[in-house]
Amino acid sequence: MKIEINNLSQVYSNGKKALSDINLEIGSGMFGLLGPNGAGKSSLMRILVTMLLPSAGSVKIDNFDLIKNRKEIRQMLGYLPQDFRFFTKLKTWEFLDYAAGLSGLNQKKVRSAKVDEWLEKVGLFDFRDRDANNLSGGMKRRLGIAQALIGDPKIIVVDEPTTGLDPEERIRFRNILSELSQKDVIIVLSTHIVGDISSGCNNLALLNNGFVEFTGSPEELIAKTKGHVWQVTASGYEYDMLKEKYAVISTIPTEDGWEVQLVGDNIEASNAIEIEPNLEHAYVYYMEHLTNHK
Numbered sequence: 001m002k003i004e005i006n007n008l009s010q011v012y013s014n015g016k017k018a019l020s021d022i023n024l025e026i027g028s029g030m031f032g033l034l035g036p037n038g039a040g041k042s043s044l045m046r047i048l049v050t051m052l053l054p055s056a057g058s059v060k061i062d063n064f065d066l067i068k069n070r071k072e073i074r075q076m077l078g079y080l081p082q083d084f085r086f087f088t089k090l091k092t093w094e095f096l097d098y099a100a101g102l103s104g105l106n107q108k109k110v111r112s113a114k115v116d117e118w119l120e121k122v123g124l125f126d127f128r129d130r131d132a133n134n135l136s137g138g139m140k141r142r143l144g145i146a147q148a149l150i151g152d153p154k155i156i157v158v159d160e161p162t163t164g165l166d167p168e169e170r171i172r173f174r175n176i177l178s179e180l181s182q183k184d185v186i187i188v189l190s191t192h193i194v195g196d197i198s199s200g201c202n203n204l205a206l207l208n209n210g211f212v213e214f215t216g217s218p219e220e221l222i223a224k225t226k227g228h229v230w231q232v233t234a235s236g237y238e239y240d241m242l243k244e245k246y247a248v249i250s251t252i253p254t255e256d257g258w259e260v261q262l263v264g265d266n267i268e269a270s271n272a273i274e275i276e277p278n279l280e281h282a283y284v285y286y287m288e289h290l291t292n293h294k
């Protein structure tokens with residue numbers, strides 16, 4: 001499976017250019033869309049799920065054209081919007097049953113088994129008879145995840161899916177996704193949290209201000225940061241100076257000051273030691289050194 005995005009742009013009616021000439025190829029497996037708030041992630045996702053018509057450009061999904069073949073593409077999709085909300089009188093299980101019906105699960109018995117399976121997977125089985133409206137925020141989010149995935153979609157688009165989940169739920173959700181990514185499906189996951197990307201995403205795009213700044217594997221992004229990450233032991237005074245000049249990633253207090261990790265070129269500190277970059281370092285380094293599209 002493959003999504004091909006060509007010269008895609010999105011300008012809103014107020015003149016805001018949310019996406020500028022995006023070109024991306026997304027293959028099977030998990031693809032991470034990483035970028036700060038306002039980068040254009042949700043706009044791109046709304047286009048992918050045929051809810052927003054792009055101002056320019058084209059998208060092909062497995063030889064279907066996003067604009068000409070909406071119907072076919074919609075049948076392949078599972079979508080969790082960033083602001084997943086609902087108002088319903090349905091109980092939790094009924095809500096999921098309804099979503100399953102919409103996704104084409106017509107046989108009652110099969111559907112009911114699926115509903116139970118997904119209630120279990122997202123930890124809502126014990127709350128199946130509760131009015132969906134009365135679930136907590138995190139539970140509603142989990143119901144959102146279940147409604148997106150219950151129809152076995154070939155293309156899964158989840159927009160900041162871990163928002164509002166506690167750490168345990170995040171891990172559970174991550175596991176659900178990595179299991180799914182073993183099948184022949186495409187998962188597009190957006191986030192502004194680097195930690196959401198690190199496990200399981202074989203490719204990612206860095207989006208900033210409507211531009212794709214990087215696309216490739218997490219390892220490739222990390223490799224670009226090699227030689228630019230440093231650890232310095234600094235006194236309070238030195239620390240203030242470092243903060244002025246470089247992007248500080250972490251600060252740990254020690255006996256004689258601070259142990260500081262920072263990214264930058266040519267660090268001017270006598271005791272700076274180069275350390276191995278991780279994805280968090282790479283993201284900060286990349287964002288700090290964008291010259292074009294700030």
Ligand SMILES: Nc1ncnc2c1ncn2[C@@H]1O[C@H](COP(=O)(O)OP(=O)(O)O)[C@@H](O)[C@H]1O
Pocket residue numbers: 012013014016017018035036037038039040041042043044
């Ligand atoms: N319906 C809209 N009308 C006008 N501007 C919008 C609309 N939706 C989003 N934007 C703007 O487009 C930019 C990208 O937004 P969005 O796609 O939501 O980014 P992200 O999901 O990365 O935070 C932001 O500046 C946002 O304010």
Ligand SMILES: [Mg+2]
Pocket residue numbers: 041042043082159160
């Ligand atoms: Mg968004």
